[in-house]
Amino acid sequence: MIPNHPTPMNRHTSKLNQHEHEERALHQQGAQQQTAVEFASAEEMLRHDAGQTPVPPAVAERLQRSVDQEPKPPRSLWQRLFGR
């Protein structure tokens, strides 16, 4: 049966747990501080955001398909004669 009152042993354990909790909280706080980013202006923030926002590859693929379907420009007489 587990005693409800703290024994010298489990008091120590509880202290350890508390210490562990504090360390974890500090660690998390530190991690948050590391990820904190400060921007001097709105455009600096937008620049950062734009840098994190790639164009989805599907756009290039779709554009290529659309360009392939476009009518080809007329070939010049020189091109038609020499087949280039």
Added chain:
Amino acid sequence: MEPETPPIQSSKRGTHASASETSDLVPCGRPERARLAPPELDRIYEEHSRPLYYLALRMLGDPTQAEDATHDVFLKAYRKLGDFKGHSTVRTWLYRITINHCQNLLQTWHRRHIHTTDDEAVWERAAGAAESPLRVLETKELGQRIQKALDTLSEEYRLLLLLVADEKLSYDEIGALTGQTSDAVRGKLHRARKTFAAIFNQTA
């Protein structure tokens, strides 16, 4: 029909100004050269698609619509390169097409602004005199917060901030794209920054 970009001074704001930007892409004017050859399209797409997609994304507020818009803008550019006279850089020309395209979409969808002019005035007053730095702890949700703040801004402020975020655009070019002088751009940007900061800090 996309309007031709008026002649623009080539002064640049940032150190990343690209004086030689796609200088060899000016069409020679012969009909058979009016369309982009695929390698040239590849190069233009590679160089300019990212800022244009970002502009469309933040103007329209929807990734799928931004994808469609980016596709349509480059297809238009492909078809209309023959009309491009080289008075501006290719980037500015593409920006103009993108802005017109997105504004047309917004008008067609009858999207109404969330705010009114009065709302914006409230935010401007709330911004106060000091321009506090914008601090974020969680960059994961940064895009959502930015979108929320931009949606609350007027279309003019939103566009100015998005354009000035591209270091390759000069104030003169931004003025030409938004139909005002570079001095007016500077003045409005000052207010736009403060308003954005006030709104953004409320989105946390």
